[in-house]
Amino acid sequence: MRLRTAVALVCFVFALVGSIFGTCVTYSVADRILTEGVYNHLEMVVQSRAGHVETFLEGRKGTAEQLSASVVIEDFLSIDENDSEYDNKLGLVHKRLGKTVDLVDSILSTGVLDENGVLVASTTPSLIGTDYSELGYFQEAKREIAFGIVESPGKARFFGVGAPVVDSETGEFLGVVGINVNLEYLDKITTERTGLGETGEVYIINDEKLLMTSSRFLEDGVFIQKVETENADLCYEEHIKRDAKEHIGHEIIMPFLDYRGEKVLGAHQYISEVQWCLLAEIDEAEALGEPRREFIGSALFISVIVIFFIVLAGFFVGGWFEKIYLRKKKIVKEPCRFVKLLSKVKLGYFFVLGLGFAVGYFFVVAFFFRGWQNVKFFDAVPDLMIFVVAFMIFGCGFRFLNSFFIWGGLLVAVGKLVEFPLQEYVVSLGVLEPTFFLLMCWILVYAMNFVGILLILYAFREVVK
Amino acid sequence: MNVLILTSVLLIFSIIIFWETTVLALRKRKIKMFLPFFVIGVLMCFNGAFTFYKLYVHYLWGLIELGQLVVFVWVLVNIRREKWD
Numbered sequence: 193m194r195l196r197t198a199v200a201l202v203c204f205v206f207a208l209v210g211s212i213f214g215t216c217v218t219y220s221v222a223d224r225i226l227t228e229g230v231y232n233h234l235e236m237v238v239q240s241r242a243g244h245v246e247t248f249l250e251g252r253k254g255t256a257e258q259l260s261a262s263v264v265i266e267d268f269l270s271i272d273e274n275d276s277e278y279d280n281k282l283g284l285v286h287k288r289l290g291k292t293v294d295l296v297d298s299i300l301s302t303g304v305l306d307e308n309g310v311l312v313a314s315t316t317p318s319l320i321g322t323d324y325s326e327l328g329y330f331q332e333a334k335r336e337i338a339f340g341i342v343e344s345p346g347k348a349r350f351f352g353v354g355a356p357v358v359d360s361e362t363g364e365f366l367g368v369v370g371i372n373v374n375l376e377y378l379d380k381i382t383t384e385r386t387g388l389g390e391t392g393e394v395y396i397i398n399d400e401k402l403l404m405t406s407s408r409f410l411e412d413g414v415f416i417q418k419v420e421t422e423n424a425d426l427c428y429e430e431h432i433k434r435d436a437k438e439h440i441g442h443e444i445i446m447p448f449l450d451y452r453g454e455k456v457l458g459a460h461q462y463i464s465e466v467q468w469c470l471l472a473e474i475d476e477a478e479a480l481g482e483p484r485r486e487f488i489g490s491a492l493f494i495s496v497i498v499i500f501f502i503v504l505a506g507f508f509v510g511g512w513f514e515k516i517y518l519r520k521k522k523i524v525k526e527p528c529r530f531v532k533l534l535s536k537v538k539l540g541y542f543f544v545l546g547l548g549f550a551v552g553y554f555f556v557v558a559f560f561f562r563g564w565q566n567v568k569f570f571d572a573v574p575d576l577m578i579f580v581v582a583f584m585i586f587g588c589g590f591r592f593l594n595s596f597f598i599w600g601g602l603l604v605a606v607g608k609l610v611e612f613p614l615q616e617y618v619v620s621l622g623v624l625e626p627t628f629f630l631l632m633c634w635i636l637v638y639a640m641n642f643v644g645i646l647l648i649l650y651a652f653r654e655v656v657k
Numbered sequence: 658m659n660v661l662i663l664t665s666v667l668l669i670f671s672i673i674i675f676w677e678t679t680v681l682a683l684r685k686r687k688i689k690m691f692l693p694f695f696v697i698g699v700l701m702c703f704n705g706a707f708t709f710y711k712l713y714v715h716y717l718w719g720l721i722e723l724g725q726l727v728v729f730v731w732v733l734v735n736i737r738r739e740k741w742d
Contacts, residue, residue, distance in 0.1 A: 539737075574719065574722035574723045574725070574726045575722050577726050578722065578725055578726050578729055581726065581729040581730055581732075581733055582729060584733055585729070585732065585733055585736065588733070588736050588737075592736075597736070604729070615718070627659070628659065630659075631659045631662060631663060634663055635662075635663070635666055638663075638666060638667060638670060639666075639670075642670040642673075642674070642701075645674060645694065645697055646673070646674065646677065648732060649674070649677055649678060649681065649691075649694055652681065652690065652691065652735075653681050653685070656681075656685045656687055656690055
């Protein structure tokens with residue numbers, strides 16, 4: 193082999209390895225910055241939406257508080273059912289309750305429960321007389337304002353807010369005022385699509401991890417769909433661990449699977465007042481897919497250009513060195529010292545060197561795309577073993593001083609080095625229809641493989657007697 | 658269209674390899690020595706066919722790669738057996 197070729201070859205190998213490592217490092221940094229940007233955006237979304245939800249809940253809490261402080265309701269609960277004034281006061285209470293429903297859009301119905309939990313007045317007259325003493329939030333509402341989910345009659349979706357009514361003079365517990373708030377008003381806050389792209393969504397789950405607001409992807413998931421995701425688990429776990437009244441959106445650093453089984457990025461916020469979690473999620477493919485694709489495309493393009501110019505420069509510099517060397521030594525058609533050195537290297541060393549490089553390359557490329565745990569080994573291992581064998585054929589070329597073997601082996605080996613990340617790229621993005629860029633890449637890989645095989649074939653033509 | 662181009666490229670490459678291998682095998686009268694190159698031509702044809710039918714299935718890819726690995730090992734064994742140095 194001529195010195196010029198050897199220098200170009202060394203330049204090529206250095207440029208290839210350098211560009212792969214350089215691209216990997218740049219990619220991981222860019223990917224981290226991009227992911228952090230998405231998380232920050234999602235955190236901002238959850239904080240602002242949770243703020244809206246909390247303001248909404250505060251408003252309904254205020255309504256319940258106002259009703260519980262009403263003198264009309266207090267008077268009504270203070271008298272006996274057999275009292276002659278009872279019907280008159282009941283009428284006044286109904287008027288008061290009806291006014292509240294009329295004034296506040298989000299309230300579906302209101303009612304008054306006596307100290308035993310029996311509904312004694314309501315804007316839904318058919319329910320009067322129903323015993324709600326077993327209701328969880330009635331027990332809580334005896335002491336303070338409480339929120340709770342009520343088994344909804346029919347298709348109405350609502351949650352209840354209860355406030356205790358006490359005698360203003362003695363402080364004696366008289367009953368509970370309950371209002372049923374329409375969940376569709378929470379939907380209005382969570383289903384606002386601004387800043388969430390095509391696949392982003394915000395939803396609320398209760399402490400049983402049941403969906404409480406409409407989902408973008410499910411038609412009838414409210415109170416049916418259980419959300420057992422990392423985002424939901426973290427929201428409740430971190431709250432319990434911290435024992436804090438409130439905590440704000442901790443991002444999940446790694447993408448996770450959502451309730452549909454899709455890979456998403458997400459953030460959450462715990463709403464302590466009602467023990468709900470507000471979650472914001474967006475598909476990883478939408479948030480990161482396109483920028484990643486663009487980055488890889490540009491990186492590959494730049495790498496090819498850089499490698500080409502470095503090899504070209506190596507070729508000219510090698511030619512210059514060759515001229516000086518031949519002029520000094522006055523040697524014609526003698527293999528250079530580098531080639532002579534390589535020709536003495538045992539084939540086993542080429543195997544070890546190739547295998548070591550292949551294993552390192554495998555981990556770097558796998559890390560670059562989907563993580564080495566997700567690589568399909570039955571595909572990756574033959575690829576890398578072909579590289580090792582082709583590298584050994586390349587080594588044989590030096591031993592036999594046959595440039596066809598050298599170039600053939602090298603082309604097949606390098607073709608495999610390019611093919612492996614290309615396969616990972618295609619599989620990780622799930623591209624089925626090859627784009628023009630992919631077509632060019634595949635043609636390049638196949639052409640390298642084809643020319644390599646042809647050169648090895650020509651080497652056989654030269655040496656087979 | 659892109660699929661068609663890729664399939665055509667693979668088929669043209671395999672035809673060239675078949676042609677060259679046949680010519681060399683007949684000229685040198687050593688068919689055994691050139692047999693691996695026939696196999697690699699066949700593998701290329703299969704690759705072209707899978708591409709045409711859009712069979713981007715991982716295990717098929719793996720099988721073709723495995724076939725290629727066997728062929729290259731075979732070529733290396735042939736080189737070593739000849740002891741040309």
